[in-house]
Amino acid sequence: MDLRNRISSHYQNGQEIYLRNISIDCVIFGFHENELKVLLLHTLYSNLWALPGGFILKEEHMDDAADRILLDRTGLDNIYLQQFHVFSKPERSTKEINQKFLKNLGLELEESWMFERFVTVGYNALVDFNKVKKLESDIFSSKCEWFNIDSLPDMHLDHQEIINTALEKMQLDLNYHPIGYNLLPEKFTMPELQKLYETVLNKKLDRRNFQRKIIGAKILKRLEETKKGVAHKAPHYYKFDLKNYQTALKVGLGFDL
Amino acid sequence: MDLRNRISSHYQNGQEIYLRNISIDCVIFGFHENELKVLLLHTLYSNLWALPGGFILKEEHMDDAADRILLDRTGLDNIYLQQFHVFSKPERSTKEINQKFLKNLGLELEESWMFERFVTVGYNALVDFNKVKKLESDIFSSKCEWFNIDSLPDMHLDHQEIINTALEKMQLDLNYHPIGYNLLPEKFTMPELQKLYETVLNKKLDRRNFQRKIIGAKILKRLEETKKGVAHKAPHYYKFDLKNYQTALKVGLGFDL
DNA sequence: TATCATTATGTTATAATGACACAATGATAA
DNA sequence: TTATCATTGTGTCATTATAACATAATGATA
Numbered sequence: 001m002d003l004r005n006r007i008s009s010h011y012q013n014g015q016e017i018y019l020r021n022i023s024i025d026c027v028i029f030g031f032h033e034n035e036l037k038v039l040l041l042h043t044l045y046s047n048l049w050a051l052p053g054g055f056i057l058k059e060e061h062m063d064d065a066a067d068r069i070l071l072d073r074t075g076l077d078n079i080y081l082q083q084f085h086v087f088s089k090p091e092r093s094t095k096e097i098n099q100k101f102l103k104n105l106g107l108e109l110e111e112s113w114m115f116e117r118f119v120t121v122g123y124n125a126l127v128d129f130n131k132v133k134k135l136e137s138d139i140f141s142s143k144c145e146w147f148n149i150d151s152l153p154d155m156h157l158d159h160q161e162i163i164n165t166a167l168e169k170m171q172l173d174l175n176y177h178p179i180g181y182n183l184l185p186e187k188f189t190m191p192e193l194q195k196l197y198e199t200v201l202n203k204k205l206d207r208r209n210f211q212r213k214i215i216g217a218k219i220l221k222r223l224e225e226t227k228k229g230v231a232h233k234a235p236h237y238y239k240f241d242l243k244n245y246q247t248a249l250k251v252g253l254g255f256d257l
Numbered sequence: 258m259d260l261r262n263r264i265s266s267h268y269q270n271g272q273e274i275y276l277r278n279i280s281i282d283c284v285i286f287g288f289h290e291n292e293l294k295v296l297l298l299h300t301l302y303s304n305l306w307a308l309p310g311g312f313i314l315k316e317e318h319m320d321d322a323a324d325r326i327l328l329d330r331t332g333l334d335n336i337y338l339q340q341f342h343v344f345s346k347p348e349r350s351t352k353e354i355n356q357k358f359l360k361n362l363g364l365e366l367e368e369s370w371m372f373e374r375f376v377t378v379g380y381n382a383l384v385d386f387n388k389v390k391k392l393e394s395d396i397f398s399s400k401c402e403w404f405n406i407d408s409l410p411d412m413h414l415d416h417q418e419i420i421n422t423a424l425e426k427m428q429l430d431l432n433y434h435p436i437g438y439n440l441l442p443e444k445f446t447m448p449e450l451q452k453l454y455e456t457v458l459n460k461k462l463d464r465r466n467f468q469r470k471i472i473g474a475k476i477l478k479r480l481e482e483t484k485k486g487v488a489h490k491a492p493h494y495y496k497f498d499l500k501n502y503q504t505a506l507k508v509g510l511g512f513d514l
Numbered sequence: 515t516a517t518c519a520t521t522a523t524g525t526t527a528t529a530a531t532g533a534c535a536c537a538a539t540g541a542t543a544a
Numbered sequence: 545t546t547a548t549c550a551t552t553g554t555g556t557c558a559t560t561a562t563a564a565c566a567t568a569a570t571g572a573t574a
Contacts, residue, residue, distance in 0.1 A: 020277035022376060062345035062376060086340055086378055088319035119279060119319060121343055161540040177427075209563065233570040466532065489551040490539040
């Protein structure tokens with residue numbers, strides 16, 4: 001059976017191509033219908049939902065590994081991706097657990113690099129939900145789906161904790177760096193942008209003050225075009241002023257929201 | 258020769274007790290005579306100055322490993338220590354480099370876990386310079402000294418970059434979290450605290466506005482005692498209000514400096 | 515053509531901030 | 545003994561930023 005061979009090979013030869021004891025897990029946030037989503041895989045080995053993750057090639061920069069993993073799962077490239085924390089509880093992945101996972105796949109081995117303890121580096125990614133067409137799953141998983149951040153399923157290992165930390169980190173970052181370029185379509189309205197901020201920060205913002213501050217940051221360009229087919233007054237479309245957006249990513253916005 | 262045996266044993270048996278491919282480097286900041294210092298070791302293997310670092314035991318939490326390494330070098334315990342970044346350039350530690358280091362120690366081996374590429378996790382530590390009596394060096398180094406942040410010597414591998422990143426991270430953190438508890442003696446004056454902030458932020462602050470903000474944060478308790486033996490008006494001593502300090506560490510100060 | 519939810523823009527009171535003034539202190543030196 | 549003076553402790557004020565709120569414009573729907 002092909003899948004069995006691939007899994008078996010991975011368990012027996014992975015140490016030849018990957019760094020030992022260290023993995024990557026990506027918390028991939030998407031924004032859709034005013035809700036914040038996270039991309040999860042359903043694993044074959046634990047029958048639970050897990051963050052898309054992987055390992056670092058022996059000659060690979062960790063950031064490149066994260067890019068590669070993200071590309072494999074979402075088909076997305078050039079993503080605003082950043083490491084945010086290393087998770088290293090000794091009990092987060094023990095030999096017993098990892099051996100049981102392999103058994104669940106219908107295989108048994110005495111030894112494997114995969115049985116060892118792994119320290120995992122959490123990466124944050126913000127992606128445009130609408131651009132993610134390809135929802136692949138890897139050889140260890142059967143499904144790849146978006147979940148609402150407020151109604152996550154039972155999670156593999158400490159992945160719930162990783163998501164919590166990722167969200168906290170993003171909320172902190174939001175006060176310094178703009179977000180949206182990777183989460184929204186190219187053209188978007190002010191209410192859409194505001195809703196994004198409200199969803200991530202999990203609090204209501206004053207519509208007028210929000211607009212004043214965001215406009216003041218000069219990271220937006222207003223288009224003449226207005227949104228069509230809306231019930232009431234049509235809002236203008238905006239685009240990000242990429243040049244100013246980039247500098248704001250570096251130096252911050254200079255205000256809180 | 259005892260040292261040779263210890264080193265040889267470390268190179269040959271380390272993989273039995275440590276995680277592979279992952280190390281820790283500590284940027285230990287101290288504050289003394291109005292200058293920000295960093296603690297460095299002079300290595301026997303590269304003849305350069307290096308950050309105190311080490312490895313993670315197979316069953317050890319990474320934070321505990323960092324604590325252990327810091328304790329070994331400074332004799333300090335219960336330190337405000339935090340991971341701030343993972344450094345993972347593939348070329349930061351290659352087999353050729355690592356093999357040369359061993360050769361510099363007067364030993365040669367074909368294979369060793371120490372020859373492999375290491376990804377390193379940077380930890381920040383802020384310590385009270387005056388409390389650091391014990392400046393030990395480990396088996397790979399001959400000296401352990403404080404260096405002024407502005408006049409660092411030639412550094413091992415990418416350790417200069419690690420220090421730069423550590424400092425940037427600390428400057429960002431400073432706007433949200435108080436510092437000082439681990440950097441200053443128990444009793445300190447307002448000018449001393451201000452000088453600490455000025456040194457870390459690398460800019461002058463208005464004396465009166467600084468005092469107003471810090472007092473407003475309610476993290477200080479003023480003592481009746483004033484500093485003795487000073488040329489002009491004697492400043493009051495302050496202590497940190499540890500209860501409020503702790504909460505400020507969590508929720509932030511609420512203002513910039 | 516009136517309605518109405520929504521957008522776009524403006525106003526105001528309050529709080530935070532930066533720049534600056536001046537009196538109090540106390541060791542030092544005349 | 546007393547004047548000096550750099551430094552500390554506290555206060556003021558103009559400016560800016562912020563939150564809360566008001567009103568006009570829009571355009572699809574009824």
